[in-house]
Amino acid sequence: MAEEIKLLVVDDEDRIRRLLRMYLEREDYVVDEADNGSDALELALTNNYDVILLDLMMPEMDGIEVCQELRKEKNTPVIMLTAKGEEANRVQGFEVGTDDYIVKPFSPREVVLRVKALLRRATASNYSEVDTQAKNILVFPHLTIDHDAHRVTAEGKEVNLTPKEYELLCFLAKTPDKVFNREQLLKEVWQYEFFGDLRTVDTHVKRLREKLNSASKEAAKMIVTVWGVGYKFEVETV
Template sequence: MKRVLIIEDDPYIAELQRDYFMLHDYEVELSHDGREGLAKALGGGHNLIILDLQLPGIDGFEICRQIREQLDVPILIVSAKKEEIDKIRGFGLGADDFVTKPFSPGELLARAKAHVARYERFTGDAAKVKEADNINIRELSINKSSHRVFVHDKEVMLTVKEFEVLVFMAANPNRVFNKEQLFERIWGLESNGEIATVTVHISRIREKIEADPSNPQFIETVWGAGYRFKI
């Protein structure tokens, strides 16, 4: 049974989320306080974390940052904040998705299932994953089966979504993909205005694999069209 941690200070919303996930055979743990929620999250054992931003104790942005520094687990922010800057900040701190309140429980569940499935595919038992060839392009080396990336033989650490974006683009070199195409391919959902996460993820990947992120040699911007992986 999949385990979900819901960190939400509004009891009504928390119980609505809990009941809906339990109805679909998820085991749910609730926390109404930021500090308590962070402690539970870092304790591990969850397949998904649903996180509010406006919390007592510690706000959701800081919780997201600390979780992502230690764990690779799907984080879905569910918040009344609607400004694009808040969404960009959340994605920049490592959130996988951002759902605004009021929300549809059915849509939230669909997004949750999609993220959990993708994380399982990339972090599951290696024996269940078909061994894949390395992708070697100049000083960059990607091993899909071990989920490891090296630049000049030095390992760089990518989140699951960063790794998915990099693998997809490196496996399809010299092709231009716009943000909507990348969002649909990597996140598996209609964008619903959340394509800002694509820009954030590309920027974070460049910071990790490019010698000069402002002058990228791997993932280049094709102005007005999207992004292309150069070989």
């Protein structure tokens, strides 16, 4: 019997919560609800949700504050729901660890598809290196990526990454020294068009570097900016 998938829907509008619950329960997901940020954070910290749908503007604590506090303890995938579609709001959400972003008004079917896409990426490393057991672990100077354990260590210290940060790192690391532009990374890592919001990539690279740097400055330097083009994973030669 398949393990149940648990979601948390957080929005101060009862109508939106009911609508999302109806569509998500059709997919046999187990859905909890919260109508404010404080209750949402308590639920998120005491339960192991597979995805959290989190409204930005809420009473008591807004979505940014909830995500900031959540990321201190857990890397649960988060999709931010908001009526504010300006670039600054999207970037702010990504800076605190949001994995995806949906602007209201939205199609409930689109939300379901985004949830499914995020679940696939959070529960499996969808790379092609499964033909040999050795390829389940990528070992570089200063950095090790263990696909089976879904774990990254730098200089022996574990680095806690969100699912999107982990996938971005893995995607770059599996083809060292190959340069990818932002459009390619959006397509390959995010798996859908992001309305040209290239800052999404920059923000995730920044957060990835910061987290790697906290464990190893040398590991952080492996994520290289190729000015005017994009990014690559660079392995030092001995």
